[in-house]
Amino acid sequence: MFRTLSFSSKPCIGRLQVPESMLTTARAQVVAAPKIPVAFPGSTKQCILDIDLGVHEVVQRQSWPNNLSTEAGNSRKPRFDPMFIGDAYDKCRAICAEYAKTFYLVCVCFGHGCRHLVDDKGAAEGNMGNLWRTDELVDGPNAGYMSSAVLERWEDRLEDIFEGRPYDMLDAALSDTVFNFPLDIKPFRDMIEGMRMDTRKSRYKSFQELYLYCYYVAGTVGLMSVPVMGIAPESSVSAHTIYNAALYLGIGNQLTNILRDVGEDASRGRVYLPQDELAQFGLSDKDVFSRKVTDAWRDFMKEQIIRARFFFNLAEEGASQLDKDSRWPVWSSLILYRKILDAIEENDYDNLTKRAYVGRTKKLLTLPLAYSRALPRPGLSHR
Secondary structure, eight states, X not given: OEEEEEOOSOTXXXXXXXXXXXXXXXXXXXXXXXXXXXXXXTBSSOOOBOOOOOHHHHHHXXXXXXXXXXXXXXXXXXXXXXXXXXXXXXXXXXXXXXXOHHHHHHHHHTGGGGHHHHHHHXXXXXXXXXXXXXXXXXXXXXXXXXXXXXXXXXXXXXXXHHTTOOSSHHHHHHHHXXXXXXXXXXXXXXXXXXXXXXXXXXXXXXXXXXXXXXXIIIIHHHHHHHHHHOBOTTOOSOHHHHHHXXXXXXXXXXXXXXXXTHHHHHHTTOOOSBHHHHHHTTOOHHHHHHTOOOHHHXXXXXXXXXXXXXXXXHHHHHHTTBOHHHHHHHHXXXXXXXXXXXXXXXXXXXXXXXXXXXXXXXXXXXXXXXXXXXXXXXXXXXX
């Protein structure tokens, strides 16, 4: 059973289809919350924004019949030497192994059990390699030289990639992916817009502002991933619902990254936390920079974790509607990110001086649970 939630009277507030069971859970969390209330999705004070992110149009353009990478567009497909493109994907794979350890572990561990994804995981790694490089523009050692002009050149380069004119090996891997899967350019452009936000903004007045940032830098990754992962032919829900779930998984992941990296971001003068919600708990940037974990900080962090988990709950339906060979790695990623939130709690909410992480052993022990969640569910009718 689903219920449509309408939030507040503000024109920017929208509607969200939420399972009745999730409402019960959210209500229970509200009852158990600290005495000082804070806004989070599910309460009457905050919700997912009714912003036109163009998801519907992306879904349409990333459907095979509407994409130029179908048979009608094969003449546009770049012709790369097999050895060269193999080396390009190897380069992306090495980057993933070094800088995206959880993603890489998930890919490697599925071996023969996920033949489709393993055959195509080079495409995912091609995406990840380029996403890492884009992120490095803002967070890497050369971030001090970042400017709008640099990002404009990067956007021009993106256009060339989509036209089959790569500049280097990493570009070639992504270009090959673009012409093997129905990927639309909009999520990639939006991600660059997120990088622009990082160059001009280091504070977020409210969750509304932070949500938009999370969409740009991480929700877009969800939109990019669905065509590579594939939707189960027997899926009982609309493609738009699955894309929304992928977007919410990206939002949940980014919120988790923000909570994990509060101390690290503070050392760079950045605070990716809603300023109005900090104030509700009597906190400010000064408390973040002081690195002191107080009761008020713990109460604030409890609410932020509730919100991140809410988005992971929303992502679950989509994870179970993907192609059967893609569900296990996606469920693994979802569960492992939840465990980062668990680790913050285990650190007594000290994300100011400690970095929460999930050890390799815990990651490996998570795989059987993820596999069980990836098995066919009653919501899927098998032909």
